[in-house]
Amino acid sequence: MSTRQTRTAARLMMSPAVVLLLGWMIIPLSMTIYFSFLRYNLLMPGTEEWAGLMNYRFFLTDPAFFSAMGNTLLLVGGVLTITVLGGIALGLLLDQPFFGQGIVRILVIAPFFVMPTVSALVWKNMFMNPVNGLFAHAAKFLGMQPYDFLAVSPLFSIILIVAWQWLPFSTLILLTALQSLDSEQKEASEMDGAGPVSQFIHIVLPHLSRAITVVILIQTIFLLSVFAEILVTTNGGPGYASTNITYLVYAQSLLQFDVGGGSAGGIVAVILANIVAIFLMRMIGKNLEV
Amino acid sequence: MGSISLKQVSKVFGDTTVIPGLDLQIEEGEFVVFVGPSGCGKSTLLRLIAGLEDVSGGVIEIDGRDATTIAPAKRGLAMVFQSYALYPHMSVRKNIGFPLKMAKMDKAEIDRKVEGAASVLNLTDYLERRPGQLSGGQRQRVAIGRAIVRDPAAFLFDEPLSNLDAALRVNMRLEISELHQQLQTTMIYVTHDQVEAMTMADKIVVLQAGRIEQVGSPLDLYHKPRNRFVAGFIGSPKMNFIEGAEAARHDAAAIGIRPEHLSLSKTEGDWKGTVGVAEHLGSDTFLHLNVDDIGAMTARASGEFDVSHGDRIFLSPRADKIHRFGADGNAIP
Amino acid sequence: MARATSIQRRWMITIAAWSVGLLIFFPIFWTILTSFKTEAEAIASPPSLFAFEWTLENYGEVQERSNYFRHFMNSVVISLGSTLLGLIIAVPAAWAMAFSPTPRTKDVLMWMLSTKMLPPVGVLIPIYLMFRDTGLLDTRTGLVIVLTLINLPIIVWMLYTYFKEIPGEILEASRMDGATLRDEIIHVLTPMAVPGIASTLLLNVILSWNEAFWTLNLTAAKAAPLTAFIASYSSPEGLFYAKLSAASTMAIAPILIMGWFSQKQLVRGLTFGAVK
Numbered sequence: 095m096s097t098r099q100t101r102t103a104a105r106l107m108m109s110p111a112v113v114l115l116l117g118w119m120i121i122p123l124s125m126t127i128y129f130s131f132l133r134y135n136l137l138m139p140g141t142e143e144w145a146g147l148m149n150y151r152f153f154l155t156d157p158a159f160f161s162a163m164g165n166t167l168l169l170v171g172g173v174l175t176i177t178v179l180g181g182i183a184l185g186l187l188l189d190q191p192f193f194g195q196g197i198v199r200i201l202v203i204a205p206f207f208v209m210p211t212v213s214a215l216v217w218k219n220m221f222m223n224p225v226n227g228l229f230a231h232a233a234k235f236l237g238m239q240p241y242d243f244l245a246v247s248p249l250f251s252i253i254l255i256v257a258w259q260w261l262p263f264s265t266l267i268l269l270t271a272l273q274s275l276d277s278e279q280k281e282a283s284e285m286d287g288a289g290p291v292s293q294f295i296h297i298v299l300p301h302l303s304r305a306i307t308v309v310i311l312i313q314t315i316f317l318l319s320v321f322a323e324i325l326v327t328t329n330g331g332p333g334y335a336s337t338n339i340t341y342l343v344y345a346q347s348l349l350q351f352d353v354g355g356g357s358a359g360g361i362v363a364v365i366l367a368n369i370v371a372i373f374l375m376r377m378i379g380k381n382l383e384v
Numbered sequence: 385m386g387s388i389s390l391k392q393v394s395k396v397f398g399d400t401t402v403i404p405g406l407d408l409q410i411e412e413g414e415f416v417v418f419v420g421p422s423g424c425g426k427s428t429l430l431r432l433i434a435g436l437e438d439v440s441g442g443v444i445e446i447d448g449r450d451a452t453t454i455a456p457a458k459r460g461l462a463m464v465f466q467s468y469a470l471y472p473h474m475s476v477r478k479n480i481g482f483p484l485k486m487a488k489m490d491k492a493e494i495d496r497k498v499e500g501a502a503s504v505l506n507l508t509d510y511l512e513r514r515p516g517q518l519s520g521g522q523r524q525r526v527a528i529g530r531a532i533v534r535d536p537a538a539f540l541f542d543e544p545l546s547n548l549d550a551a552l553r554v555n556m557r558l559e560i561s562e563l564h565q566q567l568q569t570t571m572i573y574v575t576h577d578q579v580e581a582m583t584m585a586d587k588i589v590v591l592q593a594g595r596i597e598q599v600g601s602p603l604d605l606y607h608k609p610r611n612r613f614v615a616g617f618i619g620s621p622k623m624n625f626i627e628g629a630e631a632a633r634h635d636a637a638a639i640g641i642r643p644e645h646l647s648l649s650k651t652e653g654d655w656k657g658t659v660g661v662a663e664h665l666g667s668d669t670f671l672h673l674n675v676d677d678i679g680a681m682t683a684r685a686s687g688e689f690d691v692s693h694g695d696r697i698f699l700s701p702r703a704d705k706i707h708r709f710g711a712d713g714n715a716i717p
Numbered sequence: 718m719a720r721a722t723s724i725q726r727r728w729m730i731t732i733a734a735w736s737v738g739l740l741i742f743f744p745i746f747w748t749i750l751t752s753f754k755t756e757a758e759a760i761a762s763p764p765s766l767f768a769f770e771w772t773l774e775n776y777g778e779v780q781e782r783s784n785y786f787r788h789f790m791n792s793v794v795i796s797l798g799s800t801l802l803g804l805i806i807a808v809p810a811a812w813a814m815a816f817s818p819t820p821r822t823k824d825v826l827m828w829m830l831s832t833k834m835l836p837p838v839g840v841l842i843p844i845y846l847m848f849r850d851t852g853l854l855d856t857r858t859g860l861v862i863v864l865t866l867i868n869l870p871i872i873v874w875m876l877y878t879y880f881k882e883i884p885g886e887i888l889e890a891s892r893m894d895g896a897t898l899r900d901e902i903i904h905v906l907t908p909m910a911v912p913g914i915a916s917t918l919l920l921n922v923i924l925s926w927n928e929a930f931w932t933l934n935l936t937a938a939k940a941a942p943l944t945a946f947i948a949s950y951s952s953p954e955g956l957f958y959a960k961l962s963a964a965s966t967m968a969i970a971p972i973l974i975m976g977w978f979s980q981k982q983l984v985r986g987l988t989f990g991a992v993k
Contacts, residue, residue, distance in 0.1 A: 097438045099455060103898050104817035107809030111873055112825065114806065118866040119832045122840035122847075129842060184737060192731040198738035200977050204745055207976035209927040211947040212965045216748050218951070220958060226760040228747070235763060261741065263987070270984045308988050319836050322929035322944065326951040340930075343838040348934065353842055364839035371834035375827055436889050457895035469890035473908040482904075483894035530894065 123364070129357035136351035149358035153346075159359075161334040162342040165249055166366075169338055170317045172253040173260060174310055180257075181264030181309065182302065186294075188265070189272045199269075206262040210322040217255045218244060218327045248328045248336035255323055260316075264309045271305035272298070311374035318367050339363050386412045386447065386537045386570030388433060393442035395428055395594075402428050403594035405442065410538075410572065410587075415564050418574045419581040419617070420591035426574045427542055429591070433572065434463050434540050446537060457486070462531035463540040466547065468523045470515035470530075476502075477511040480529040487534075501529040504566075521552045528563070538570035545580065557583060578618050582606070590614050612713040615640050621670055623707070624681045636708035636716055643670065643684040645705035650691075653698025657681065659691050675699065745969070752776070752962035759958035775963035783946070785964060792942035792968075794857050795932070796925035799864035800918055803872045806865070808914075811876035812902060816885055826877065829870040837867075837930045848935060855937045863935065864925045871924070872917055875986045879913025880906070916982035919975055926972050943968040 133145040153159055188199060205213065221228050222243035230240035243251040275298065283297050321340050324330055330337035330345060337345070343363060347356025388410040395403040402425045410416050418426040431437045433444060435456035444452045451459050462483075471479050477498055478485075484494045502508045505525040515523055524544060531539055541560070545553045561584050564571055575581055581588050582602045590597040590605065590613070598610040602618075609615035615623050623640045631639045647653070648671070657675035669685045683699060691697060708716040739746075750766075751759050758769045779785045814822050844863065845854075853859030883906065891905045907914065929944040936945050947968055950961045976983070 097435065097456075100817050100898075101819070104813035104819075108813040108825070110806050111810035111829070111869060114866060115829055115832050115869060119835060122843035123835070125843035125846075126839055187730065187734050187737065190727075190730045190734075192727055192734050194731065194735065198734045199980070201738035201742040203976070203980055203983075204742050204973060206983075207923060207927070207973045208745065208969050209944050209947070209972070210929040211933075211944050211951075212748075212968055213744070215947060215950055215961060216744055216965060219961060220747060220751065221744065226958065228764065231763055258741070258744070266980065267984050267988060312988060315834050319838070319930065321837075322933055322948065325933060326948050340836065340838045344841065344934070347842050348845065353846075357842055360836075360839040360841060363836045367834055367836045367839075371831060374834070375831060434893060436892065456889075456892045457897075461893070463890065463893045465886045465890055467884055467886050469884065469886040471887065471891070471905060471909070473911075482891070482896075486891075486895035486897075486900060530890075534894075 126357045126360050126364075129353050130361050132354045132357075134353040134357075136353060145354060149354045150362075153355055153358045153362065158334045158337065158342060159339075162337045162339050165334075165336060166318065166338040166340075168249060169253055169256065169320060170314055172250075173257045173317055174313060176253070176257040177260045177264040177313065178306060178309060180261050181268045182306075184261070184265040185268035185272050185302075186298075188269055203262040203266050205259050206266075208259065210259065211326050213259055214255055214323040214326045217251075217258070222251055244328055245332065248332065252320075252323055252327060252336055255327070256317065256320055260313055263313065267305055267309050268302060271302055275301050308374075311370060314370045315367065315374065318363070318370070339366065388447075388538060388570065388572070389445045390429075390433070391443045391445070393429075393432060393444060394440045395425070395432060395437065396440040401594065403432075406594070406596055408589065408596065408599070410570060413568045413570055415561075415571045415573065415584060415586045416589060417581040417585035417587070418572065418589050418591055419576065419578055420597075421617075422576055424591040425594035426576075426591050428594075430463075430540050430542055430572060430574045434461055435459050460534075460537040461540055462534050462536035462538075463542065464524075464527045464531050464544045466543045468515070468527040468544075468547075470523055470526055472515055475512050475514060476507060476518070476526050476529075479515065479526055480507075480533055483530060483534045497533045498529075501532045504532070504563075505529050520548050521556060524548065524556055525559075528560070532563075532567075536569065538572060541571065541573040543575055544573075545575075546577075560584065579620060582618065588618075590617060608715070609640075609707065610715055612638065612640070612709050612715075615707055615709070615715070621682045621684070625709075626678055626681075630678060631708075634706060634708050637711040638709045640707040640709065641701040641705060643682045645702045646681075646683040647700045647702065648683060648685050648689060649698045649700070650695075651698065653700040655699045657697060657699060659693055659695045659697060662691055662693065671697075673697075673699070745973075748962045749966050750962075751958055752966045754959050754962075756957055756959045759962070775959045776967070779960050779964045779967070782960075783949075783964075785946070785967065788941055788943050788946035789967065791857060791940055792926055792944075795860045795864060795940075795942050796922045798857070798861040799868060799925050800872075800921040802861060802865045803869050803921060804876075804914065804918065807869060807872040807876055808902065808907070810873050811880050812906060814873075814877050815880035815883075816888060826874065829873055833867075833870040841934060844931075845934065854935060855940045857940045859935060860932060860940060860942070863931045864928060867928070867931070868921050868924055871986060872921055875917040875920070875982075876910070876913065878985065879910055879917070882913075883909055916979055917986065919979040920982055920986040923972050923976055923979065 130149050131145060131147070132142050133148065134142045184202065188195070188202065192198075219227065224230050224240045224242035224245070227240075229243070233240045279297060280293065283293050288296065319340050320338060321344065324336055324338065324341045328336045330341045334342075339359065340363060343356050343359035346352050346359055390406060390408040392405050392407060393403065394401070394405040406429070418429060420426050428437065432439050435451070435454060439452060442452075443450060446459055446461070471482065474482065480498045480501055481494045484497060498511070499508070502511055505528060507522065507525055507529060510518060510522060515526065518526065527544070544560075545556050548556060557580060560571075560573075573580075573584060585602055587599060588602055588605055589599050592613055598605060598614045600608075605614060605618045609618060612625065616625070619642055621643045623642045625638050625640050627638045631637060655675050655678060657673035659671055659673055661672045663670040663672075665687070667687050669687055669689055669691075671683045671685055671691065673681050673683060675681050681699070685691070710716050752775055753771045753773070754769050755772055755774075758765065814826060848854040848859050853862070887909070888901055888905060891901050896905065926942075927944065932942050932944045933948060936942070947964060950964065
């Protein structure tokens with residue numbers, strides 16, 4: 095609904111954003127694809143040569159890839175389970191009227207604003223450290239042997255840390271969704287004789303389904319790329335016990351300087367993320383009216 | 385200043401033709417009302433004149449100058465929108481002065497003009513307020529003020545009263561008419577309300593499906609509607625249409641008779657009918673009747689005419705007020 | 718609420734909600750508390766909650782030993798710079814999409830969103846090499862560029878949803894009033910969209926401030942923002958709890974405060990308008 099002039103202007107004004115993002119997407123990505131077919135190590139400059147699918151073959155058959163793949167799935171799945179279930183429970187709790195609602199809300203969402211390196215270090219040193227950590231103090235107080243979280247179950251510890259960071263996000267979104275639930279609908283179902291449980295199953299959960307889907311998809315996108323938490327706590331170890339795909343690619347390319355192999359890994363990560371992205375885009379696209 | 389002519393103007397949105405090609409001449413100083421049911425293209429036509437939309441074909445001339453591709457701001461027209469479209473972050477003073485600021489007029493001159501417009505519109509006490517702090521009628525006046533200060537060649541009004549309540553609407557109608565008397569500037573006014581059209585216009589343009597059905601003075605349209613659509617659209621309550629044998633008696637496919645042109649009697653008349661609902665307005669009574677052999681009709685009686693549901697009464701159309709229409713819907717002279 | 722909740726039930730929920738809230742907040746609280754302890758007290762067993770000697774020396778020492786302020790300023794420059802640059806690019810684009818939509822607008826929006834889903838490792842190597850070759854490695858400029866591009870889709874999207882709420886008639890009125898496109902955006906659209914632009918700005922500063930993939934990979938000592946600076950405490954020899962706490966407290970405090978202000982917009986921004 096406009097004139098030719100405004101339409102032309104509109105196209106002009108959109109172009110910087112479009113061109114920049116197009117460049118950001120296409121140039122590095124095609125370079126990564128190109129590198130992934132090369133034998134290319136930064137420590138041996140000038141020896142680049144065409145390698146065909148060799149990098150992919152090495153990367154995909156590397157045992158490290160399998161454990162990284164498994165760790166990625168465990169990390170994503172574990173954090174999602176904790177945050178979605180916890181988020182629903184917390185959302186339902188905070189949706190009730192109680193004293194100091196605003197303050198509790200602020201307390202609950204706070205971890206989301208803590209930068210990943212800070213939360214990882216605080217948890218690593220001040221809570222999970224087997225000598226001086228708070229958990230160790232608690233264990234000693236109870237007469238138990240302190241548990242060396244990051245050495246014995248590194249992935250589980252990282253899942254805990256990441257879940258702590260993302261629980262506020264899911265809680266906030268599910269709480270927002272809960273608050274948009276028509277109270278008349280709830281009252282109507284009460285009039286129809288629904289108890290709290292069947293009300294939750296038949297009214298609340300269907301209403302939340304959209305928000306839950308959004309939480310799952312958006313968190314998945316971010317959780318596939320968890321990096322800083324691993325870097326500062328375990329460096330992916332011991333061995334590959336807490337290495338995910340993102341960290342594996344980082345280690346291969348910037349620690350071992352294997353550009354070819356790292357690029358192949360990067361492309362694999364892109365493909366994995368795309369599978370999730372397709373679902374997310376459908377979700378968001380469906381309720382976008384232009 | 386202020387004559388506008390449209391020559392074969394058409395507008396197509398994608399696959400839908402909103403205006404198939406239309407000619408219209410608007411004279412200097414005229415108050416022209418575009419009226420028609422919703423979706424008839426009247427607002428689109430106004431937006432084409434304003435330049436907010438491109439024409440798909442044809443020529444728009446303002447004061448004899450081809451304005452078809454000129455930017456809205458350069459056409460010398462001012463528009464009052466349905467939602468008033470006031471700038472919520474500016475005071476009334478800034479709102480009214482905005483077009484002058486855009487024209488790079490100096491500050492003292494802007495102040496002088498804004499205060500002039502404000503005193504005409506009784507807004508002097510509200511100049512420092514924000515639109516959000518004003519009533520609907522006041523906002524409407526600010527929107528008009530913003531149009532006035534530009535000394536436009538013509539004012540365009542897009543259903544300006546539809547967001548006001550009934551009482552205020554009557555007031556504003558009068559104010560706009562008075563403004564026109566004072567300024568003698570061309571005004572083009574879009575509405576779906578035929579009462580507004582009848583009471584305000586020098587010239588009414590009745591539109592349907594992007595086509596002009598008839599152009600004329602309010603009384604022209606009332607007395608000599610060119611076809612059934614105009615006959616039915618102008619006048620309240622609506623004209624009664626009768627088809628079949630009764631129409632054939634008048635050599636027509638249909639005849640029309642306005643409710644106010646039916647004489648009522650309890651004793652004698654041409655037709656006989658049963659009163660369904662009687663709406664007593666005090667000055668008038670509108671009767672919704674079921675007339676034998678003809679069907680539902682509406683009639684206007686004086687306020688003293690005392691009938692109620694179920695009464696049998698007689699009706700006679702005034703012979704000189706019967707409108708005859710052919711099978712194509714056009715009036716037969 | 719048509720029904721009065723019994724006061725007893727209300728107290729029970731209050732207790733439950735506060736317990737959970739305090740539990741979740743506890744790590745942050747403990748960090749802040751530890752930052753006021755001496756190093757000895759910070760690792761004392763059993764740890765003391767309040768009965769210790771409060772000290773501010775950790776804050777001073779963090780600044781003295783590692784020039785904390787420089788990293789803080791890096792964070793400020795990088796997050797504000799990338800957000801402002803992003804806004805300058807995004808405001809016109811969002812205007813175009815909100816007020817002059819074409820049948821393709823939806824596709825463009827979705828495509829922009831899809832760039833956000835590109836995992837950073839997929840482009841890490843080329844970006845790293847390009848930065849190395851152009852001297853952008855370990856510079857604020859380099860990070861501003863990368864973070865602008867990363868957050869641009871979110872900025873465009875948020876602005877788009879806010880602009881959509883502004884009636885187009887007001888912009889048309891300004892066009893009738895003789896405003897050029899520039900006037901229209903500067904004098905009419907932007908002031909009306911101030912709340913939306915402000916929350917977009919806030920959320921993006923937060924996201925950029927906490928971004929920890931590119932900041933860790935593209936900086937060394939010089940341009941490192943707080944994310945990367947804090948990471949340097951992970952080496953075992955740097956294990957000073959009180960100082961780590963002081964540095965952490967200073968790194969999260971400003972963003973925590975901003976975050977609390979923007980909690981409503983957070984939902985909208987992070988779900989691309991899918992949940993409001």
